[in-house]
Amino acid sequence: xxxxxxxxxxxxxxxxxxxxxxxxxxxxxxxxxxxxxxxxxxxxxxxxxxxxxxxxxxxxxxxxxxxxxxxxxxxxxxxxxxxxxxxxxxxxxxxxxxxxxxxxxxxxxxxxxxxxxxxxxxxxxxxxxxxxxxxxxxxxxxxxxxxxxxxxxxxxxxxxxxxxxxxxxxxxxxxxxxxxxxxxxxxxxxxxxxxxxxxxxxxxxxxxxxxxxxxxxxxxxxxxxxxxxxxxxxxxxxxxxxxxxxxxxxxxxxxxxxxxxxxxxxxxxxxxxxxxxxxxxxxxxxxxxxxxxxxxxxxxxxxxxxxxxxxxxxxxxxxxxxxxxxxxxxxxxxxxxxxxxxxxxxxxxxxxxxxxxxxxxxxxxxxxxxxxxxxxxxxxxxxxxxxxxxxxxxxxxxxxxxxxxxxxxxxxxxxxxxxxxxxxxxxxxxxxxxxxxxxxxxxxxxxxxxxxxxxxxxxxxxxxxxxxxxxxxxxxxxxxxxxxxxxxxxxxxxxxxxxxxxxxxxxxxxxxxxxxxxxxxxxxxxxxxxxxxxxxxxxxxxxxxxxxxxxxxxxxxxxxxxxxxxxxxxxxxxxxxxxxxxxxxxxxxxxxxxxxxxxxxxxxxxxxxxxxxxxxxxxxx
Amino acid sequence: xxxxxxxxxxxxxxxxxxxxxxxxxxxxxxxxxxxxxxxxxxxxxxxxxxxxxxxxxxxxxxxxxxxxxxxxxxxxxxxxxxxxxxxxxxxxxxxxxxxxx
Numbered sequence: 001x002x003x004x005x006x007x008x009x010x011x012x013x014x015x016x017x018x019x020x021x022x023x024x025x026x027x028x029x030x031x032x033x034x035x036x037x038x039x040x041x042x043x044x045x046x047x048x049x050x051x052x053x054x055x056x057x058x059x060x061x062x063x064x065x066x067x068x069x070x071x072x073x074x075x076x077x078x079x080x081x082x083x084x085x086x087x088x089x090x091x092x093x094x095x096x097x098x099x100x101x102x103x104x105x106x107x108x109x110x111x112x113x114x115x116x117x118x119x120x121x122x123x124x125x126x127x128x129x130x131x132x133x134x135x136x137x138x139x140x141x142x143x144x145x146x147x148x149x150x151x152x153x154x155x156x157x158x159x160x161x162x163x164x165x166x167x168x169x170x171x172x173x174x175x176x177x178x179x180x181x182x183x184x185x186x187x188x189x190x191x192x193x194x195x196x197x198x199x200x201x202x203x204x205x206x207x208x209x210x211x212x213x214x215x216x217x218x219x220x221x222x223x224x225x226x227x228x229x230x231x232x233x234x235x236x237x238x239x240x241x242x243x244x245x246x247x248x249x250x251x252x253x254x255x256x257x258x259x260x261x262x263x264x265x266x267x268x269x270x271x272x273x274x275x276x277x278x279x280x281x282x283x284x285x286x287x288x289x290x291x292x293x294x295x296x297x298x299x300x301x302x303x304x305x306x307x308x309x310x311x312x313x314x315x316x317x318x319x320x321x322x323x324x325x326x327x328x329x330x331x332x333x334x335x336x337x338x339x340x341x342x343x344x345x346x347x348x349x350x351x352x353x354x355x356x357x358x359x360x361x362x363x364x365x366x367x368x369x370x371x372x373x374x375x376x377x378x379x380x381x382x383x384x385x386x387x388x389x390x391x392x393x394x395x396x397x398x399x400x401x402x403x404x405x406x407x408x409x410x411x412x413x414x415x416x417x418x419x420x421x422x423x424x425x426x427x428x429x430x431x432x433x434x435x436x437x438x439x440x441x442x443x444x445x446x447x448x449x450x451x452x453x454x455x456x457x458x459x460x461x462x463x464x465x466x467x468x469x470x471x472x473x474x475x476x477x478x479x480x481x482x483x484x485x486x487x488x489x490x491x492x493x494x495x496x497x498x499x500x501x502x503x504x505x506x507x508x509x510x511x512x513x514x515x516x517x518x519x520x521x522x523x524x525x526x527x528x529x530x531x532x533x534x535x536x537x538x539x540x541x542x543x544x545x546x547x548x549x550x551x552x553x554x555x556x557x558x559x560x561x562x563x564x565x566x567x568x569x570x571x572x573x574x575x576x577x578x579x580x581x582x583x584x585x586x587x588x589x590x591x592x593x594x595x596x597x598x599x600x601x602x603x604x605x606x607x608x609x610x611x612x613x614x615x616x617x618x619x620x621x
Numbered sequence: 622x623x624x625x626x627x628x629x630x631x632x633x634x635x636x637x638x639x640x641x642x643x644x645x646x647x648x649x650x651x652x653x654x655x656x657x658x659x660x661x662x663x664x665x666x667x668x669x670x671x672x673x674x675x676x677x678x679x680x681x682x683x684x685x686x687x688x689x690x691x692x693x694x695x696x697x698x699x700x701x702x703x704x705x706x707x708x709x710x711x712x713x714x715x716x717x718x719x720x721x722x
Binding site: 594595596597598599602603606609 | 641644645648653714715717718719720721
């Protein structure tokens with residue numbers, strides 16, 4: 001009855017929906033086209049739910065066909081449905097269903113809906129490919145697929161050059177990181193002769209430690225690109241040029257977590273190298289801190305959320321680095337819920353504020369739309385880590401795992417994590433106060449919200465607020481359900497002393513309230529001086545774009561120009577020019593021989609005759 | 622054969638060279654044409670001589686063909702000469718250098 005082959009249906013539905021919309025979309029009536037997109041994702045979510053029991057224990061695997069076969073290399077299209085991929089799948093399909101529903105309302109006035117929904121569906125397909133793949137090459141296919149779809153979706157309004165550039169930037173920056181993932185794939189094949197993830201994880205203990213470290217670092221760099229971690233983070237804030245559902249889908253719930261998922265999936269391999277784990281944790285904590293400081297100064301509502309996404313994904317990396325896959329996955333799930341909520345709430349806010357993005361020109365929205373306010377508040381509370389919300393438990397689990405990990409480095413990273421938590425609370429409430437408190441400082445739209453936009457938010461708010469129940473720690477009377485569900489996949493866990501746990505909870509609560517109070521003192525009443533705060537270093541993301549332009553693009557451009565001037569103009573064109581000039585000179589020489597006078601020709605005949613005769617005579621001798 | 626073949630060859634070579642000298646030295650188109658005819662006939666004489674030497678009729682038949690062709694060629698070239706004279710009013714060969722590169 002429960003055939004593992006049915007698992008391919010999870011992938012099939014979004015693919016079918018996407019292809020149908022891409023091919024026929026504009027010929028179908030709008031209602032059919034959009035419902036098709038929504039239905040395909042809903043069906044996929046339903047299939048995941050129905051097949052959920054298959055994921056018990058070591059999970060179920062199914063092979064569709066052999067994709068590539070060359071020499072020793074065999075790449076079957078093989079999927080693995082274990083607790084890790086199943087829970088991710090469920091989250092992705094459910095959140096995308098809500099986002100599709102929201103998209104119906106959001107794109108109501110957009111003419112080019114078929115392209116949007118086709119890309120959205122294909123994106124979900126590619127993402128599910130990453131999640132379900134048991135083969136690194138299939139995972140890589142999905143990996144590139146989400147890269148392409150995000151490029152096309154960020155540049156959805158390509159009529160404005162800014163948006164097209166943002167899409168291109170996202171594509172190129174993630175592509176650079178993908179090179180490292182490709183290298184990791186090649187290295188894996190070279191070392192083990194297989195690309196199967198399960199086989200790789202099994203064979204990992206037999207590999208040379210240096211190779212495992214190298215592999216871990218390459219995987220980390222690959223993961224950094226999609227997950228917008230240092231140093232490949234510059235694309236994410238610009239990616240906010242896309243439509244809001246895209247931001248919610250790609251940059252909150254799914255794509256940016258692909259890197260975390262990759263590291264979780266290959267955790268048995270990565271965890272063999274202490275160095276690689278430390279690098280993962282370091283990158284995560286550094287990004288979390290960096291992005292939180294940047295979020296403090298941003299002016300555009302979606303950029304604040306983008307930086308906060310980056311920061312939260314940094315926490316997930318920190319969790320993986322601390323060996324807690326369950327912690328990473330826990331935070332990933334709660335974050336997906338509340339960040340999708342925040343992004344879609346931001347879409348509502350922008351809608352209500354007459355397409356205004358600048359939070360300094362908003363304000364007073366709480367009175368105008370209490371529903372949006374309370375829903376957004378729920379998201380903010382989760383993000384800031386208010387006690388008893390989902391975000392609180394998941395962040396706490398990460399900080400606890402980091403604190404308990406051996407080594408001074410991890411203690412320092414824990415400190416950085418706590419500091420970041422303080423900043424998170426501060427910028428979250430700054431956003432809340434600037435947008436909702438006081439009087440309106442800008443235009444207000446007369447239009448209400450489409451119901452599909454508003455009513456998709458409450459389920460996410462509930463999931464975010466009560467997300468803690470997924471993995472309630474024993475300390476709170478829970479059973480760590482996610483951790484025990486993941487079983488052997490949940491990584492390294494350290495026994496925690498109750499006093500230490502209590503202490504950390506105390507710190508987390510104190511940090512939350514400190515951040516809140518700071519934000520309240522500074523942002524409760526709006527003053528125009530606040531506008532000046534966001535002009536400098538932090539607004540520009542520590543000048544990362546400038547740095548990239550100076551360190552990478554500048555030299556590259558200089559190199560390219562050198563190639564152009566020296567190689568192309570001087571050598572290649574020089575050679576061609578010399579050849580052409582030589583031909584011309586010869587032509588000039590021969591031209592002079594063509595006098596047009598009969599006597600010259602006759603003379604040359606005679607001389608020719610003489611030559612031929614001479615040749616005859618002398619060849620005889 | 623009454624006349625030794627060496628004499629025939631020497632005579633036709635002399636005739637060929639005289640024709641060639643005429644072609645190269647003269648500037649008048651008609652004179653050049655006459656030179657060409659002389660050269661042709663020198664070649665014909667060689668063919669006839671060789672035909673007599675080897676007792677083979679091919680050479681003589683060949684000469685007959687050359688004569689027929691020559692008459693056709695002369696009629697065309699004289700027509701051209703008339704045309705050229707009409708165009709430039711002169712028959713100096715070097716006046717017609719329209720193909721100068």
